[in-house]
Amino acid sequence: MGDLRKSLSIGEKLEILADAAKYDVACTSSGVNRKGKSGSLGNSCAAGICHSFASDGRCVSLLKILQSNECVYDCKYCLNRSSNDRIRTTFTPEEVCQLVMEFYRRNYIEGLFLSSGVVKNPTYTMELMYRTLYMLRNQYHFNGYIHVKAIPNAPGELIEQIGYLADRMSINMELPTEDSLKKLAPHKTQNGILKPMEQIQNRIAAYRLTIGKDARMERSASNRYLSGTIFESPRKNIASNIYTPSRANTQLPVSYEKTFTQSGTNPLQSSISLSQPDINSLQHQVTSTKADKYSPVPFVPAGQSTQMIIGATSENDYQLLTTTQRLYQQFDLKRVFYSAYVPLNEDSALPSLDTTPPLLREHRLYQADWLLRYYGFHADDLLSADKPNFNVFLDPKCDWALRHLELFPMEVNKADYADLLKVPGIGIKSAMRIVNSRRSGQLTFDALKKMGIVLKRAKYFITCQGKMMYSIRIQEDFITRQLIGEDYKSSWDVEHPTTYKQLSLFDDMKKGAFQ
């Protein structure tokens, strides 16, 4: 392990721990609406708010940092693995709290994303993170968004307590199969990852039932017009382990204060070893009004998510997508994120150091993920064991449409919402606009354009009042050629964000290239 220096300034720590956290993908601040309240700082907006965009074009919504980059695990792909020689450091809870509060006041961030390397053991690490969040919520009165990573193999009580402070929790799947996990992350097991995931799912369900909602997370409101989405398939797995709040074993905390006084043995009290004021002294500062004393404390109200690494092992897109679908169905995850593998370490089990990140593949997987969640597609519609990978040239929906030309062209003035969604180029917003506006009159191609519906792809698949936009042959080869021609540049751009481009007389020459 690298040297353990305690004397780093907060700026240096921030640089080290942000640098170590940047490979985590999820930076969303979405999924929960929460009003601000007098005396505390922050609110939360269900749509999520990005505050800036980094040089790689990814959004910066949350202060994404590690609590510590010390780690006892040796996951091959990770920058912070124990066998790497790096400067190791740990944030104290106060430091994190101050950064979050001051950044938030200046509208730099939407909240905190807290992950961590495994210091000493999972329990110790999780405790440290719990103390940070507890302090942030109760001493600093932070009311904004918090996304926290659960450490695999951490004890259940800690995960539960932390869930009452966070808006979203996530546990990284890392790799979709047990085999590759064994190969690249020898200290992690699939069971160690899925068990806390299931625990969080059950707790969320319990909380949702107590406030009179359905046990499963809300999905896009427009999904109610679709039939047979992945979210409504038989809930075999869910039904068996769903948590129903029976009198005997409910320990639903009524408020922070009550939790600790009731349960008596706070799981943390015994094992706090850092030089911080302990939880007992914090307890007195918890202010709760009469109104919220008896209302249940939200448990991970924005749901949980996970992430998988793309391209480090030999799994194909079909395996990844079916895993994704299973995660949505069985664990009721809100999101699954993909992270294109960036080579950081040299290891015989890993791809070589000069591999470029598979950005286009990541992009295709995200496109497919959206099709699952918003468009009523299933993994099996898009890919199959015979055709396990996505088409490089076409997006998954175009690819699907070209294999189902018998459904097209579709009459825009008649097709129902679910069918309109299957047209390449028409998304949920466009489909909704079409359905709403055609009630008051016929639609023409001109009207569609002006309504903001992009016809670039859609024109090959739709008719308005029985006519297509141009005389287009509904023929697979022809349309494929047209679409590939139009999409070629954008696909190339995704894979090669900074490489060569065609010279342009006006853009490149005017800066005096020949001087």
Add this chain to the structure above:
Amino acid sequence: MIIYTCEDTLEDMMTCIYDAWASKLGHQNIRLMTEPIGNLELFCEYRHVPVNTQKAESVIRSIQNKISFSAYQCVYRCAMSCETNKLDVIYRFLLLGFTYGAGVMDMLQHPAVMSIFEINRKVTNESHLFREFTRFISMKGNVLTAHIEPKSDILTMLAPHFQDRMPSENWMIIDDNRRTAVVHPKDTDYYLTSLSQEEFHRLSNLEDTADPYVALWKNFFQTIGIKERKNPTCQRNHIPLWYRKHATEFQL
């Protein structure tokens, strides 16, 4: 052609709509414009409409009662836009709205509705972007100030968001181009005010230039990007250069 003109505030515009409507000249024979008028047209008569609060209120009331509240919101946002033809767009939309009632909001294929929706969308999007990219600067005396230079007049759309978010902070957001500001003293309601030249200068002298969190944030922002995935085009699509003017992380 008679052209009714008025100043560029909501009240003036609503009064102008009232007078244009009441003129009974025939809707196709009149047009409405906000001042300043750039190019005067031949064969047109320009009539300036002075503000009248009662008339403005009655127009706003009728929009809410006879069409819908969401239609009024749409009209309001459109009125805050920087488009030159916005007043006429609102007028044409209202003509249709008073005929069809609340259903007009869904008649997207009608040119009058289409154009108000387009402007509405632009203003909403801009106000959302400023929700994201507005940056506060710490000032002496524990006050936060933010400077913005939006194209549309979005201060009134921005303020409720920050009011809810930072109820117990002293903050103000200043629109540099229009010299208006939203001021929010701790634990009270915010108010809209205009700033004089002198106040403007005094404010800029009070900025805390030694704020350590500025450097921390810039450093964090530099660090968080992944070098192997560098993609300036994607970054520009999400945060266009134009919005970076007052964003802390893009200032040298």
